[in-house]
Amino acid sequence: MSLLEVRNLTTAFATERGEVTAIEDVSFSLEAGEILGIVGESGSGKSVTALTIMGLLPRPPARVVAGGVWFDGQELTALSDRRMERVRGSGISMVFQEPMTSLNPVLTIGEQIMETLRAHGSYGASEQRRRAVEMLDRVRIPSAAARLGDYPHQLSGGQRQRVMIAIALACQPRLLIADEPTTALDVTIQAQVLDLLMDLRDELGMAVIVITHNMGVIAETADRVMVMYAGRVVEQAPVEALFDRPLHPYTAGLLACVPSLEHETARLVAIPGSLPEPARRPPGCRFAPRCARRVEACVAGLPPLLPRAPGHEAACIRVGEA
Ligand SMILES: Nc1ncnc2c1ncn2[C@@H]1O[C@H](COP(=O)(O)OP(=O)(O)O)[C@@H](O)[C@H]1O
Ligand code: SF4
Ligand SMILES: [Mg+2]
Known part of the structure; x- marks a missing residue:
């Protein structure tokens, strides 16, 4: 099958x-x-x-x-x-058209990725952070560690869509x-x-x-x-x-x-x-x-x-x- x-x-x-x-x-x-x-x-x-x-x-x-x-x-x-x-x-994970509206404007992108990681596994705080950096690296956000504290409005449209993809990848989907x-x-x-x-x-x-x-x-x-x-x-x-x-x-x-x-x-x-x-x-x-x-x-x-x-x-x- x-x-x-x-x-x-x-x-x-x-x-x-x-x-x-x-x-x-x-x-x-x-x-x-x-x-x-x-x-x-x-x-x-x-x-x-x-x-x-x-x-x-x-x-x-x-x-x-x-x-x-x-x-x-x-x-x-x-x-x-x-x-x-x-x-x-x-x-299965899904990425939507409008990264502006899908991201929470009052949370940093690091918090949003870590929130997804927490929802899908029991990671400790430092492991969450390490994996969040890894996810941002994976979607080619430059200097990922330094960007964890950024809010969505500080990113370009293309970077926001990359962050959305990073969030979708956080739980290791087999289908995106x-x-x-x-x-x-x-x-x-x-x-x-x-x-x-x-x-x-x-x-x-x-x-x-x-x-x-x-x-x-x-x-x-x-x-x-x-x-x-x-x-x-x-x-x-x-x-x-x-x-x-x-x-x-x-x-x-x-x-x-x-x-x-x-x-x-x-x-x-x-x-x-x-x-x-x-x-x-x-x-x-x-x-x-x-x-x-x-x-x-x-x-x-x-x-x-x-x-x-x-x-x-x-x-x-x-x-x-x-
Ligand atoms: N909540 C809804 N209630 C009634 N009709 C809907 C609803 N959501 C989508 N539709 C209808 O389903 C059809 C397919 O929509 P959709 O899948 O969104 O199209 P696409 O993504 O290809 O642009 C459309 O005719 C739309 O009007
Ligand atoms: S069946 Fe084919 S030829 Fe006939 S209307 Fe539909 S698409 Fe056109
Ligand atoms: Mg559609």
Whole structure:
């Protein structure tokens, strides 16, 4: 069994207009040391996927309607909050987009790292300090020992994101989920943070899920890619295959818009229209209203995600046509 197996995962939210599914039938697996990129426009279900895996969605309004998450063979969606907390402490960690709001402004970064260490192990004070310095070193914060007493506002945006990664690493996770880890950063700093994630994967053998709306970020970091649209997986492939031969028209559209990290502003110009709200999804293929290849049969039913080449799946009824 893989380190992480997500099978047919469906998560819904109770809303004023009834229950809506944010993600549907999401399946993927991840091996130790592998980097999976999850990509898709804002609202496609990337964060809900991550938060369901982490058990961090408040229930209610959220509810896992179907499917499950197996981490190291253990099913997570059925665990009690207390047992899930233990998994989060020592198995899976998450880094969020906004390091400014995730760090506590009134505590030094040293205190925040040591607090995490205390929560996950019984370290003495000097051992905590030694390990906090080691964590800051590991995320390449220069003169780490001298920076322990710094407050978050004394650091740059890139350094704050590194501190967030250090905190996530403090409990030695085997899986790190980074949700839009570089979106708030400028291009040069983005590249440095992505390099850091790849180095950490190499050094620690961690599996990493990088969530982004930016295909350039995927190209830089991922081994494998999962493309999401309107709550569903529309394509999954090794990174080279996806970039060389995208099978789903949505993936092709994403690639046409974002050739590299530097072209962030050119994002999505080539795909007309916008992502449907969960309560207003069209019948059949959800991408149909925006798809240049649409035919009548596309709206007859949801196109199944089918294998098209080794390790390459796509959910489009027109794949394989000339
Ligand atoms: N607490 C919530 N209540 C209702 N709907 C939600 C909630 N959180 C997320 N959603 C819906 O789930 C869908 C997926 O959201 P999300 O996973 O955050 O997208 P992404 O991370 O890809 O931008 C969106 O349509 C969003 O409106
Ligand atoms: S199933 Fe039809 S509408 Fe959907 S992506 Fe394929 S061609 Fe486009
Ligand atoms: Mg998100």
